[in-house]
Amino acid sequence: MNSEYFSNDYQKTPFMLFFRVAVYAVLIIAAIYFLIPLVIMIFTSVKTMNDIRTGNLISFPRQFSLEAWKSAWDTACIGVTCNGIKGYFWNSVKITVPAVSISTIIGAANGYVFSKWKFYGSEVFFSILLLGCFIPFQIILLPMAKMLGMAGLAQTLPGLVLVHIVYGLAFTTLFFRNFYVTIPQELVKAARIDGAGFFRIFFKIMLPVSIPIFVVSIIWQTTQIWNDFLFGVVFSSGDTQPITVALNNLVNTSTGVKKYNVDMAAAIIAALPTMAVYIVAGKYFLRGLTAGSVKG
Amino acid sequence: MTFQTSENLKTKISYMSDRLLPKLVVAPTFVSTIVFVYSFILWTAWISFTKSRLLPRYKLEGLIQYIKLFTNDRWWVASKNLFVFGSLFIIICIITGLLLAIFLDQKIRIEGALRTIFLYPMALSFIVTGTVWKWILNPSIGIAKLMHDMGFLSFHFDWLVNSDMAIYTVVIAGVWQSSGFVMALFLAGLRGIDDSIIKAAQIDGASLPRIYLKIIIPSLRPVFFSALMILCHIAIKSFDLIVALTGGGPGYSSDVPATFMYSFAFTRGRLGLGAASSMVMFGAVLAILIPYLYSELRSRDNE
Amino acid sequence: MASLDIENVKKQFGNVEVLRSISINIAHGEFLVLVGPSGCGKSTLLNLIAGLETISSGIIKIGEQNVTHIAPKDRDIAMVFQSYALYPSMNVRKNISFGLETRKIPKPEIEKQVAKVASMLQIEDLLDRRPAQLSGGQRQRVAMGRALARDPAIFLFDEPLSNLDAKLRVEMRTEIKLLHQKVGTTIVYVTHDQIEAMTLADRIAIMKDGVIEQFGTPKNIYESPASIFVAGFIGSPSMNFIPCEITEHDGNLKILLVAQGDEKCLVPVKGLSSSPEKLKGQKVILGIRPEQISAFNLSEKKNNNVFKLKCQVRLTEPTGPDTLVFTQINNQKTTCRIHPDKAALPGESMEMGFDISKAVLFDPKTQKRIY
Numbered sequence: 001m002n003s004e005y006f007s008n009d010y011q012k013t014p015f016m017l018f019f020r021v022a023v024y025a026v027l028i029i030a031a032i033y034f035l036i037p038l039v040i041m042i043f044t045s046v047k048t049m050n051d052i053r054t055g056n057l058i059s060f061p062r063q064f065s066l067e068a069w070k071s072a073w074d075t076a077c078i079g080v081t082c083n084g085i086k087g088y089f090w091n092s093v094k095i096t097v098p099a100v101s102i103s104t105i106i107g108a109a110n111g112y113v114f115s116k117w118k119f120y121g122s123e124v125f126f127s128i129l130l131l132g133c134f135i136p137f138q139i140i141l142l143p144m145a146k147m148l149g150m151a152g153l154a155q156t157l158p159g160l161v162l163v164h165i166v167y168g169l170a171f172t173t174l175f176f177r178n179f180y181v182t183i184p185q186e187l188v189k190a191a192r193i194d195g196a197g198f199f200r201i202f203f204k205i206m207l208p209v210s211i212p213i214f215v216v217s218i219i220w221q222t223t224q225i226w227n228d229f230l231f232g233v234v235f236s237s238g239d240t241q242p243i244t245v246a247l248n249n250l251v252n253t254s255t256g257v258k259k260y261n262v263d264m265a266a267a268i269i270a271a272l273p274t275m276a277v278y279i280v281a282g283k284y285f286l287r288g289l290t291a292g293s294v295k296g
Numbered sequence: 297m298t299f300q301t302s303e304n305l306k307t308k309i310s311y312m313s314d315r316l317l318p319k320l321v322v323a324p325t326f327v328s329t330i331v332f333v334y335s336f337i338l339w340t341a342w343i344s345f346t347k348s349r350l351l352p353r354y355k356l357e358g359l360i361q362y363i364k365l366f367t368n369d370r371w372w373v374a375s376k377n378l379f380v381f382g383s384l385f386i387i388i389c390i391i392t393g394l395l396l397a398i399f400l401d402q403k404i405r406i407e408g409a410l411r412t413i414f415l416y417p418m419a420l421s422f423i424v425t426g427t428v429w430k431w432i433l434n435p436s437i438g439i440a441k442l443m444h445d446m447g448f449l450s451f452h453f454d455w456l457v458n459s460d461m462a463i464y465t466v467v468i469a470g471v472w473q474s475s476g477f478v479m480a481l482f483l484a485g486l487r488g489i490d491d492s493i494i495k496a497a498q499i500d501g502a503s504l505p506r507i508y509l510k511i512i513i514p515s516l517r518p519v520f521f522s523a524l525m526i527l528c529h530i531a532i533k534s535f536d537l538i539v540a541l542t543g544g545g546p547g548y549s550s551d552v553p554a555t556f557m558y559s560f561a562f563t564r565g566r567l568g569l570g571a572a573s574s575m576v577m578f579g580a581v582l583a584i585l586i587p588y589l590y591s592e593l594r595s596r597d598n599e
Numbered sequence: 600m601a602s603l604d605i606e607n608v609k610k611q612f613g614n615v616e617v618l619r620s621i622s623i624n625i626a627h628g629e630f631l632v633l634v635g636p637s638g639c640g641k642s643t644l645l646n647l648i649a650g651l652e653t654i655s656s657g658i659i660k661i662g663e664q665n666v667t668h669i670a671p672k673d674r675d676i677a678m679v680f681q682s683y684a685l686y687p688s689m690n691v692r693k694n695i696s697f698g699l700e701t702r703k704i705p706k707p708e709i710e711k712q713v714a715k716v717a718s719m720l721q722i723e724d725l726l727d728r729r730p731a732q733l734s735g736g737q738r739q740r741v742a743m744g745r746a747l748a749r750d751p752a753i754f755l756f757d758e759p760l761s762n763l764d765a766k767l768r769v770e771m772r773t774e775i776k777l778l779h780q781k782v783g784t785t786i787v788y789v790t791h792d793q794i795e796a797m798t799l800a801d802r803i804a805i806m807k808d809g810v811i812e813q814f815g816t817p818k819n820i821y822e823s824p825a826s827i828f829v830a831g832f833i834g835s836p837s838m839n840f841i842p843c844e845i846t847e848h849d850g851n852l853k854i855l856l857v858a859q860g861d862e863k864c865l866v867p868v869k870g871l872s873s874s875p876e877k878l879k880g881q882k883v884i885l886g887i888r889p890e891q892i893s894a895f896n897l898s899e900k901k902n903n904n905v906f907k908l909k910c911q912v913r914l915t916e917p918t919g920p921d922t923l924v925f926t927q928i929n930n931q932k933t934t935c936r937i938h939p940d941k942a943a944l945p946g947e948s949m950e951m952g953f954d955i956s957k958a959v960l961f962d963p964k965t966q967k968r969i970y
Contacts, residue, residue: 023399030396031413034476037428038416044431056442057432109321117318125326132333134585136533138557138574140332142567143339146352166332169325186684186757189651190745194698195672197310198317204697208688227421229536230554234562244423248540251427260431267427271420278419282412285419286480311670 045069045265052260068261072269076262078250079238085266087239088246092226092273094157095242099164100221106165107172107217108210112202114173115180116188126177133170140167141234148235155237163235164225171224172217179213180206215284223274223285243270337578343571350565361572371573374551377463381552382531384467385474389527390520392471393478398508400479401486411483414476422473426540429469430456459549462542466534466550469541474530478523485519486512525588532581553577601662601675601752601785602627603648608657610643610809617643618809621657625802630779630786634796635806636832641789642757644806648787649755650674661752672701677746681758683738685730691741692726695748716744719778736767743775747782756788760795772798793833797821805829822957827966830886830959836923839892839933841885842963845878852878854885856908859927860948864908866955868970883969884961887953889923892935894942895952904956910935911948926951 040057045068047061055062074084114126144163145154153159183206191201232242241249247270251263278285345356365371396414400407417425432438435454443451455461489512497507535554542550544559551559553573561570603625610618618640625631633641646652648659650671658667666674677698685694692713699709717723720740730738739759746754756775760768776799779786790796796803797817805812805820805828813825824830830838843854845868852868866885868878895907910926910933917923922942924935935951943949960970 020402023402023404027396027399027404027410030392031410034413034417034472037425037432037472040432041428053437056445057438058442059445106325110325113318113322117314119315119318122318122322125322128334129325129329132329134529134581135333135337136554136574136577136581138535138554139340139578140336141557141574142343142352142561142571143336144332166328169328173325184682184684186680186682187686189646189649189671190678190680190684191686191697192314192651192671193649193676193678194745194749195701196697197672198314200701205686205688223419227423229421229423229539230558233539234558244421244536247421247427248423251430251540252543260434260437263427264431267424271424274419274421275416278416279412282415286415307669307673310673311668314670 041264041268044261045072045268047261049257049259049261065261068259068265069269071259072250072262072265076250076259076266077253078246079253085243085246085250085269088241088243089269091157091236091240092243095160095164096222096225099161099168099225100218102161103165103168103172103221104214104217106169107174108176108207108214109202110169110173111176111178111180112206114177115183116185116201116206117198126173129170129173132167133174137167137230141230145234155235155240157236157240160231160235160240160242163231164228167231168221168224172221175213175217175220176210179210183209212284215281216287219277219281219285222277226274340571341575343567344575346568348567348571350567352567361568362576364569365572365576368569370548370551371553371556373548374553374556377550378531378552381463381466381470381534382528384464385470385531386524386527388467388471389475389478390523392475393523394482394513394516396475396479397482397486398512400483411480414479416476417473418477420473422534422536423540425469425473426537429465429472430541433465433468456542457546459546462546462550466538466541470530470534470537473537474527478527481519481523481526482516485516489515521588521591525584528584529581532577532584602660603631603753603785603787604658604660605644605648606658606660608644608647608659609655610640610647610652611655616809618647621809621811623804623811623814625785625787627662627785628783630776630788630799630801632796632800632803633787633789633806634791634793634803634832635812637791639806640809641791641806645755645757645787645789648753649676649678675752676755677749677751677753678755678757679742679746679759681761683730683742683762685733685738685741685745687730690727690729691722691733691744694730694741695745698745698749712748712750716748719747719781720744735763736771739763739767739771743778747778750784752785754784754786756786756790758790759788760790760792775799794835797833803833805832823968824886824959825968827884827886827961827968830961830968834888836889836934836936838886838888839928839931840961841887841929841931841933843883843885843929845881845883847879854883856885856906856928856953858908858910860909860911862909862948864906864953866906866953868960882963884963886959886961886968887955888957889934889936890921891954891957892933892951893954894937895950902954905952905954908951908953909948910951912943912945914945915942917942924949 036058043058043061044052046064046066047055048063048065048067051062051065072084073086073089075082076084078085078088114122148154148156148159148163151159153162187205188201191205196204226242227244228242229244229248232245233248236242236245247266250266342354342356343352344361345358346353347355347357347360400410404410433453433456434440435457438453440451440453443453455465493511493515494507497511502510533554534552535558538544538550538552538555544551544555548556553576557570557573557577560566560573603623605621605623608618608621609616621640621644623631633644635641643652647654650666650669654667658665660666661674661676685691686697689697695713695716696709699712704712713726714723717726720743722737722740722744725733725737725741730741733741739762742759759775760771763771772795775788779799788795788799796805800817802815803817803820804814807828813820813829815823820829820833824833824838827840831840841856843856845852845854847853848865853865854868856864856866858864895905908928910928912924912926913932914925915922916925917939920939921936922939924937924942926933926935937949941949959968961967962969
């Protein structure tokens, strides 16, 4: 609801004027609180170490320098190797792209079945699948590690891709199922009578109207997989680590002088892809959040 | 058996294919769910009843790991931390989220921009959030230095390295990341309220604060409930944020069950204990989940 | 040539019997309407005919072909849905041609067919629009066009007019009837609206709780309803059901009607099969339609079938051509259809003429008609 009923008469009283000023003040203070970490991150990343030591968190950079960014990307030491985070960035890309596409495609097909081609037991199976969303992943880490080891996929990118697909399916399926149930079943009936079969109905009738939900699913999966740390830290090592793990290692490497500007530059680089997604498609992002909020 | 014309056979096939294909399509997901979720849970449960250390052993030994777990000081610290972090995180997020949503709902000109600002932390990885807040809360050159520069020379802030206070830094960062999302949930709830109820209350002469307290906020009950569920879930599973912000330290003073499980199962080679701790986490999630699902199912039945 | 034979068809969902042994036969070119309140199983039956749901037991034949176990697309049927079910991503032309393309019919033929159907339904101007750009009535036409283009053995209509406003519904109803006269294809039409059933059907099947209460021509069902349910469902305003008791008078069986103010009238009962001894004292329900109760006029005095009773008017509802007058007979609210000029005012009393030539009697226990 939008409070237009608190009509103009109210707004003319001094109380109402004070109220509106207070509302704006609180909202703007809150906005500053939410923005400050971002500002600090950006400021710090373009400062020199000397600047950081002499200035403070929100002091404006005296010398604008991209050294920290170059170092974070190319030369910073993570563990024993000193090649920056670029390799790990590309690892994350190599994990995210296939895992997102495959889990989304399978989810779309599953959602289509669970909404439009229900069969005896399909509802039960859907519930079983959904319950899987809620488990704390700690409970599957040990057997998954063992299974990846047996399959020869331990500490590999394909292994991580597999893990992300497997545990993303419940969500992508949920997204598509909830979207497809809003499409009238009569459409499928009409198409069946028109002679179209299972796949033809999917490709000709359902897919052309599914673009919004594809966007939601892709955005949700991209942020989940790109931002994942738990699976990354457990199922990868060294060269195969995703960027979140590398960032954490970089920040917590205790050798040498702590370079806060490099840390911040690396953090921004790690955050850029998902931030870009958020800024470009915020509406869909929120829709995914609320739809996928069962996961938390 | 009769001979079938090819036309007849084709008819039969198309009759069958539409009944078989749906099952074939979901079959891989079915298998993967059974294997990767349910049998894995059983495997972990089994291991939690064994004396597995570095390698899994399958001989059942009873509750030995659970006894070890519940007599382990570090587990109790972790559990207590989860309780402290969880309750503060949930309460503050809900209050902040609700207030921001109510304020944003007052026909604010820059609503779109503000919403974007409140929600963007949700797009970040907890590792990034942890990294930033670790820098901000840095006891020597972070916020303390800023305050000194501003003239507050007596300002002292060392929560990040103080074993009694470290867990509260996690609350600060967690609230920063998640309250925008709670705001979005409440805002959607507010926008869904039937206008006529509020008009009726106005005609009855209720004042604005009274309308909010007596009518609007009570009608957001379902939103409170789902926000609570989601935040509970985030809290129990929180792992990344603690690793990035405090690393569970100083010592193990800011450990939570998720970091406890990771460190025993993967860095200390105590599989059995790790498995037992993850089973307890699972139990906690179920304890929250079952009433939630129950109420969901019940409300669906009522429709 | 496509007749439709439904033999002993049953349908269960789990333990719930939705259809219990349905049998219907219609000849080629007939217009069958399945009508009944919601939940009576009429739509399920239509889906079974279409093959969209599987039959628990029984047989369905279209023409000579047993279609019980073949897919919808091989049944040579076309269907029009309540929500129209137009494919949202395709324009009108594509919507109409989709089924033909799926059947791999040559392009020129498809174009010819689309053009023919479009002109028949006057939707030529709409061919390049998308469903979202059409009004309700236009969507309805396109949905019918899609079915017509296929030139099937049977048309199935699933409450096709329910989503239209009242005026458009009447227009489209006429158009469907004209269309049927023109193409002559067998039609099965599901509706919950008894007026649609009466106006459109060659044959009506009235369903309730998964069984067919009565199957017959509209005239037959209107005049000889098999049960109180059928009598009450068909006709508007609904038939009056007046509880009575059979008495013996001068050696004849009669029933007594009592209006307010203790006005009485004895009406003879005839045609009952049981012996008079048995019937005496039996409770029955007299079914009489509102149009069979009118203002009594003297010229009818000679008519043996019209009986006079002075009734108090409680309420009147002018509809224009008639005025509905509500009164109380045997303590039962009774509706009478009176010429507007002759209707008395509420509170007054007037003489009504009961034409019992078409009145019926029901057994209150079995709810079935006994005469």
